[in-house]
Amino acid sequence: MFPNIVRRTAQLWMGLGFLLMTVSPAAAREPSTDIINHVKHAVVIIKTYDDRGKPLSQGSGFFIESNRIITSLHVIKNASRAQIKTFNGQTYPVQGIVALNEQRDLALLETSLSPPLCTTFMVAEMMPTEGEEIIVISNPQGSSWKVSRGITEAPWNFQGVGELIRITASISPGSSGGPVVNRRGLVIGIAALHTSSADDLNFALPGGLVRELLPGPLKPLPGNIAQIASK
Numbered sequence: 001m002f003p004n005i006v007r008r009t010a011q012l013w014m015g016l017g018f019l020l021m022t023v024s025p026a027a028a029r030e031p032s033t034d035i036i037n038h039v040k041h042a043v044v045i046i047k048t049y050d051d052r053g054k055p056l057s058q059g060s061g062f063f064i065e066s067n068r069i070i071t072s073l074h075v076i077k078n079a080s081r082a083q084i085k086t087f088n089g090q091t092y093p094v095q096g097i098v099a100l101n102e103q104r105d106l107a108l109l110e111t112s113l114s115p116p117l118c119t120t121f122m123v124a125e126m127m128p129t130e131g132e133e134i135i136v137i138s139n140p141q142g143s144s145w146k147v148s149r150g151i152t153e154a155p156w157n158f159q160g161v162g163e164l165i166r167i168t169a170s171i172s173p174g175s176s177g178g179p180v181v182n183r184r185g186l187v188i189g190i191a192a193l194h195t196s197s198a199d200d201l202n203f204a205l206p207g208g209l210v211r212e213l214l215p216g217p218l219k220p221l222p223g224n225i226a227q228i229a230s231k
Helices: 005-015 033-040 209-213 225-229
Strands: 043-049 055-065 068-072 081-085 091-101 106-111 133-138 146-151 156-158 162-167 179-182 186-195 201-206
Touching: 033 133, 043 068, 068 186, 081 106, 091 209, 106 209, 133 186, 162 186, 186 209
Parallel strands: none
Antiparallel strands: 043 055, 043 081, 055 068, 068 106, 081 091, 091 106, 133 146, 133 179, 156 162, 162 201, 179 186, 186 201
16 A cells, blocks of 8 residues: 555664654643643544554554644555544544655555544644744553643754754654644644654654645644634
8 A cells, every 4th residue: 555665764764763752841831721632633543554464553643634644654664554543532544645755754644534523733834933832742652642741942954854843842652743733723843753862852843844745725624723722
């Protein structure tokens, strides 16, 4: 189902030390309970399987349209099939990959059905400013729909990869592909990279990259997160 190109991209990012690890989150004001609850309904668990039905990996993703999901490309590496699990506990098969960005390790997936009761995200127009408060909701191993809080820091540029946003929010293996959301409910990034160092640095891909994957104008559900946050 999935192109061989996924394997090559996975090797690039694994070579950068792509396993995400937990770091201490910076103190930040807690977003409203309503926003967090709605964000959870837009985030999914992604599980992949080989051609014999053996589980391969688990990662995170989020609805950008009613049946389209953003995730990290390495989450679906070597997979013959994949499925998503929504916050409501329902599972849906992934029909295929609509678009991908090899260099930036991003993929746009499509499901055969539009799950009911899901919400969708809008993407921030601008890059976040340093010190902006954020939350990351993802599905790390051993924990589902985990909420991590932190702030954004100065972006870093990685040769061969491009600019990444440094974040202080806690992320773990399985968080890859989870949304990094500001207090307005807009996606400003996608949980992406941990570098092994004394500081345990963590990074997110810029949210604006999502628009480049969409084959047409963004068509969010009427109750998208940003609209809810503005009320």
